[in-house]
Amino acid sequence: MVSQAFEEISPADFFYRNRDIAGFTNPSRAIFAAMRELVENSLDAAELGGFPPDIYVRLTYGGEGGPESKVYKLRVQDNGSGITSRHIPSAFGQVLFGSKYKLKQARGTFGLGGTMAVLYGQITTHKPAYVVSSTGSTKVYTYRIMIDIQRNRPIILERRVLINKDRWHGTIVEFSLEGDYFRAMPKILEYLKQTALVNPYANITFVDPKGRLYRFTRVTTKMPVPPKETLPHPYGVDVETVNRLTQFTQHRNMLDFLKAHFHRVSERVAHSFLEFAGIAKTKNPKKLDPNEVVTLVRMMKRYEGFRSPSASCLSPLGQDLLLAGILKELKPEFVSVCQRKPSTYAGHPFIIEAAIAYGGEIPKRGDFLLYRFANRIPLLYDEASDVSYNVVKSMNWRRYRVSQDMPIAILVHVCSTKIPYKTVGKEFIADRPEVKKEVLNGIREASRKLQRFLSKRAHVEREKRRLSVFSQYLPKIARFSTELAGKEKEPDIRQLLESVNKLGRTETRR
Template structure:
């Protein structure tokens, strides 16, 4: 009997090949969800480009069908425009961040728009069309990805005259999609993006040709988060090894100061001595065990909390205005928590409770954001949902609020996503606690509003009663006393109106 043994082909696969094989990990699991993902990646790519250049984003999105299942997406922004020479690599190659600095950003894996291109190419077989300009000539690039090699393949390049000093970029993609099934989520995505990025104006033309305009409510681009060094509590063994490698030849003291935030010479010296390392030991002499020992000591040592300048919260006012504009609630309570830390990663939690929203059915609806990106899928096991589920409204308000939307925004240099789909946040206790505290604070503010509203009504009723009866009392009393003139009660009434009596 002949036995055929298949020899497994062990070999290296490229990043692009990995995501080609496992595209569900990046959220491209079916045509409906992929439609949402393609739009989302393209829009966020545009938002990032504009924000980095300090430009107020104007983004035009249009989606149409060219076949039964074949969609055509066009996303145009008014960003600075990627230099034409960099287009192939910016769009057509999966990049691993080579930088050691940290700051809040929308993407996590550096997949972004490239993943959308990959999905487009795989499902439509057609190249992406990228058009860019910095205000000068316009360049059009047709681009494919060599998936096996993770390399961009330029299929055609054109140079066009720019008559109107247009700048920005346009991405056009064909892909297999299912808009009808994704429509609800896509509309929700745009609505929420307009809240998380209220400085952006987004126009979306859907396959039926209807245009949905999401206006900007903030006329200022948000302050760009500052790129900072990692915090000593925020690195793992691999990261530490890489940092050490980069600083070869330096002393440990200098390494600590130059590689980490919140570590000055005094702190570094104290830390190294307490950990049993000589501050003057060159980093190159550290053994593998030394590195692990150093990491362990770093985790145990109490460094000052991480710098939060690398974070860009939406801000209480901007969040309130944006929610007011989109959901038209009766009242919004907003709370931005002070920066906090989990595992060395700084994060800020913002929570808003919008009471009496138009168009909300049912009692309480949760909307989640992470680093200004709305999270549409996988809400059920999200940390915010967990907090909300066991939150006792009764102890803050008299009743469970009706027609209420709860918004949670977590911004961090590293969002603790549960999955690579970036839709569901895990629940480190620190994050959970901050969400809960912010929610409680919102409830207190909402309660003040609700009781304030009652007391305004009541003050009015009270004043009316006095306005009606006090002059009568004065009149009857003066006739009873045999006086000619009734005492003047207008001063008393004034004080009552001002709520002083």
């Protein structure tokens, strides 16, 4: 008989062993992932507090051997909401711990990113992380922590409380990690540029290990309307969710239960649904047996009378901010943006924003530049696995008078309470049919405007050529016709030429 040894591992241990799925694959990718996770946490925290984000990122050589040692010190500082003192250690020292498991749009999803960055730092340098935070109260808290990976718990090495004279609010995280900045540099700079594009109300400063300063300055202080927390939609729930709800509800009958715990279920809809499902309105939800819960969920999926989810839990960028971001970072000649109406997949609401930019400083590459964003996060890796890439590839571009060798950038922003990421590294979005359809519609809508612009411009070009020939011969025609008519004075053609030139100068930029 073969005897096997069984053991249980903690979530931190799992991600330590499988750090590739969280994006910490090699030294270059790890330094990129660490920075982006912290920047995203900072942006979330600033928006949560309603403050236009001010984010400072500094990367310095941190090892004894200088640049050769490949050890860096990463510091990210924000002016966000801060973290309450008792939650600071777990926020950075416990995997799968977070405040964003709610039905509300946020960059953070898994309760993993920030801690994973600290964990990676610890396993490559064995140094503690330093965290400073204040919610704007009279105190600032500083912690020096490490992670007990086997138990998935923070180890507090030092805790200090300081007086917060200026009522500063925000968070500073600093830790050492092994990495390869110079290989990661193009991606890091691209990431910051695209973050600035899709967060045009943020100030982001980055100082790299050579002391070079990169500044991305906000062009507006107007921020998107913050999202509201929502309830689960009946089309999106499964047996487990409904079971949990029946256990913790305070309501004693099915009618109130449905109204209180599900999104957009009114008295009328609840009545009609219960009738459809054959469930008594007076039934106590706590007394549903397992089979009844399964039937309830099945009937929810079949019932067609539920209203589609509202978009109040979403916070899209909006056409103005999107336009401002694109003009600022890409400097195109023409841009068209479009925001689609809210839609849903598996009960999760989502909104697609799409844009297409042409000319100006956009390079000609032989294929389109594709910018992908999810809840205002740029997605830079694994492009070919993403839904937007597949949509762009599948489109018939000739219909829009567009070819691959034109300087064109396409931008797709998906916002949802639950982005269908394919991995926890948040790099690409799954091909959900509903999402795919909306991405396609969004790009088509934006492309139609580009098509109109290109046709108009081609028409103007043609006219310009025609008129330049005209203006070349007009003086001669005037002279000969004067002679033919036996007149002395030529007609004044200045006015005609002026209008020809004016047409030639017509500005066609949006």
